[in-house]
Structures are given as C-alpha cells and as structure tokens.
Amino acid sequence: MKTRPLFGKVTIVGIGLLGGSLGLAIKKRRLAREVWGLARREQSRKKALKFKAVDQATLDLAAAVEGADLIVLATPVGGFTQILGALSLVAPRGCLVTDVGSVKGALVAQWEKASHPLAFVGSHPMAGSEKSGVEEARADLFQGTTCITTPTGRTSKDALKKVESLWRALGCRVIRLAPLGHDKKIGLLSHLPHAAAFSLMRAVGRGMSAGDWRLAGNGLRDTTRISGSDPAMWADIFLANRLEMKKDLEAFQNDLRVLLKCLSKNDRRGLLDFLGRSSRLRQALSRWGASKKRVGP
C-alpha cells in the first residue's frame, strides 16, 4: 500500500551531521516527495550531493525554498536570526518552519514578536555527537532518541502536529517543553556537561606532554569525549543560552568548592556524603537509559 508522503518539498538549511542525517532519513522513509538542501559554500553543496543526503542542493535561498512545505534550520544557532529574517521574505506562505537547534527561548520569542507570516515550531532532536559534517550523517541517527518540541500558546496546532509527526516517523519519542523550560533543562543536561568537558580538557592538557596521553584511561576519554565537538557551534550555543549557563556554571563551581573544602580539611565523612550523592544520582540516570539505544549528544 502506497501512503502519501507527509510533505511535498522539504528544504534543509545547512547540510552537516544533523541536516544530512535528516535528509537521509526523510529520503529513506519517503516522508517527502523531494528533499532540497541549502548550502553556504559550493564545497558543502557538492559534498551533500556526493553523500546523497538530499535530492537537490543549491546555494540560492530563493530556489531552495520555492514551493517548500517545510523548511528545517540545521545551521549553527548563531545564524538563525539572520536566516529567519531572510526566510520571511522569500518562503512561500503557509510553509512550516522548524529547526534542530539546542537553544530555544530567545529564538521563539523573537520569531513571535516579529509576527512572521510563516508557522514556526521549535524542535530539538537530542541526537548528534562530537563529530560533524555530512560525511558523518546517518539515516538512523534519530531512531530511538528524544526530540523536544517547544510550542507556545501562539503556535499553530496543525503545524505542531505535522512537525511532531515527522519526528515520530523518524523514530523519535516527542516531548513538549516551553521554550524557556527547554533552555533550563537542556542547559543543565547538555550545555553544562559540554562546558565541564571543554574546561576539564584544558586543565588536564596543561600538565601533559604529548607522550603522557598513553597513560590516559577510559575515565578521561569518556569524560572529555564531547570536548572534541566543533568550537564554533558550541560558542554559539553557550552564548545563546548564556543566562542559564552562568547560573549552572556557578552551581558547578560551588560543588567543586565543597569538594576542595573536604580535601583541605581531610574530611573523609564529608567526602563520602559528597561522592555518595553523585553516585546515587548517576544510578538514577543509568536506570532511565538502561533499555534505550545509545545515541544522542
């Protein structure tokens, strides 16, 4: 039985790891009649085609979005405002817009304030890795992961339904959060761990010469894996969510101070309390993930 695809033309803006995986997944499951990709550089355009992440790839915004039913922003979050401004001028009326960005509050507020003619639904698929580029894209990247949508009272119910259908069709479990609630939770669950990993890698690296890395075990490797992520992408995310980040980093520094104090006072009982609580929290986290497939940033 042939079913009608969810969308006619889908346009993906930015064809990297996430955009490319989205293209591959939509194509594989025939969720759109055609998938277009908008690239910023000729080299990226060629790569997107070489890896068959999209049916058509172009550097021309107007051509990319002409006749599109859905536009997905998959560029670093730092460029969203500019792209959304351009889209509101050229995208067809009635076209849906969503994104895959890691920060939502300011973006959604800005969009709603500007009263764009396009229907926007914020999306954050919790997929990806420290890798980047369309060469790392995989059609099953979203399978078994969580995708957060961030509707507000002004979000079109129809648009929300269609965008969530897409994520579900790609194998995601969809969870709704308010835009600022999203930034608060994801600030702690994703942005703070990245900040910790980046900082830890620097602190460790300062005391090492090249050959010392052979002494590194899996503790260091796992704790710092995400510090191999793209610096420009993460600079943008940190800045876009900097109010939450500042609070979270200060809370983290407080915990480090408590630990230091236990060490200074040779306080074994205090240390046991400190480490015991962490260990119990980690076990709670493990219980949630135990039966899930391991994908997502």
Next chain:
Amino acid sequence: MKTRPLFGKVTIVGIGLLGGSLGLAIKKRRLAREVWGLARREQSRKKALKFKAVDQATLDLAAAVEGADLIVLATPVGGFTQILGALSLVAPRGCLVTDVGSVKGALVAQWEKASHPLAFVGSHPMAGSEKSGVEEARADLFQGTTCITTPTGRTSKDALKKVESLWRALGCRVIRLAPLGHDKKIGLLSHLPHAAAFSLMRAVGRGMSAGDWRLAGNGLRDTTRISGSDPAMWADIFLANRLEMKKDLEAFQNDLRVLLKCLSKNDRRGLLDFLGRSSRLRQALSRWGASKKRVGP
C-alpha cells in the same frame, strides 16, 4: 611444552573487581602454582570462591600469606598502611609485595622509611571501571592496558623485573614512573576527571526531577559515567592524593572562571579560543587511543 609458572603461591589481598580479575587472569594463564585470596568478610570469601577468582580464600592473614612468593594488595588504598604493617610481621622473608593502587607517593615513602624486610614494587594497572565487586571481574581486564610501575633507587631490581613480568604476561604495556611523578600525572589524567564527574553529577542533579532524566543524551551519560564509581574507594584515593588534587581542582576552577568571563562579556572570540584549544587537545588524546582496545578507568 610446559613452562615453569612465574610464581609458586600468589596471595591477593582484597578480591573485588581488580583483585578478582587478577586471580582469574593468573589462573587462566597458569602464571602461579596456586592463587590465594584474603577477604575481610565471610561473604566476600564465599563470593570469591563462587566466581572461581582464586583457588583458596580465607579470612586469616597468616594462612593467606604462608609460603607466598608474591602478595598483591588490591584493597582500597585507604587500608594499605595497616595491611602493610601486618604483612611485615607475618609474610615470609623474600616474599615480593606489590599493589594495584591509584596513589603511590606517600605509600612508597612510608614503606621505604620503615625498612620492611619485604621487597615492595608499586604497580598501578590502568584497568577497572565504575563497576566493582568480584562479580564484575574478568580474566581479560588487563589485556591491552597500561600498567605503571613506580620503582625508586631502593627498589630491588630482581623484584621489579619479576613484578613487571607478571603484568606483561597479563597483556599490559609496562611504563615506569617515579612515585610522585605517577601521582602528579594520574592526578590529572584520572583523579581530576573523577572529581569533575562527581561534581558535575551533583550540579546537574540538583535541577532535575526523576522524569527529567529521559531528556538526557549521551553527552551527560559519558561525562558522568565514572561518577557511578564506589564513593568509599574514591574518597580514599582523593585523600591519599589530596595535595595534587587541590592544585588540579584549582587549575580546573580557573578554566571555568575564564569560560564564565567569556559568557559574561558575550566574548565570542574569547570563547572560540577557549573551546578551540580544548578541541585540539581532545584530538591529540584521540590519536593516542585510536588503535587501542577500550579498557581501563
């Protein structure tokens, strides 16, 4: 062709993840005529036998070490001083002693100051995980990992050679470091990442209710994996290496302060510098581990 085993009787003090794996590995490769385990509680003694980690298990120190050629300390480092004191009274003359502990400076200095009649060689196999207990022990735990030995000018050359032969026979690459040099490097490469992971888990956990863990991706999971480690074991390690730990935690806090400052000043260029250096360091670490089997803490 039958070869003579490296040792007659080997006694493992403490039969948990490391001690148990050592017993399994020595037995499997027939590196000793017999392997004894010394447990502190009847329950541990029974479990060690149930999992066949040792040939004989006892709660009686004198019986455990009688006729031993090699004694391996595999208890948490906090108990080493007491055990070494007891061993010096009952262990047979000429018996070698080594350990699998994560901190070396104070231990080795103390041992040498006391002029024990036994030959001691410090060992630190970089194997293990956040798990613990003999039920997690594996005969191949040491295969492909690094084992650091920490000889000094007073270490017997013969003893060093024999202990290093054991680790090599178990599949380890052996690297020698001075005891304090070991604590400095391992403080950064292992103890600081543990401290960061334990602290991060607390900071994240404070903002979460139980259901929020479903939003967690692999970034958080990997960054905090080792915070599921045994609190008592790590309290002892942190305290035993607390002078290095304090320096390292302060350096880490400095990095976090630099990051916070970039966020406060909305300084994208500063952030790019900060994150770029981390990312390059992480790539250097990845290059060292790329072809190695992933085992070790």
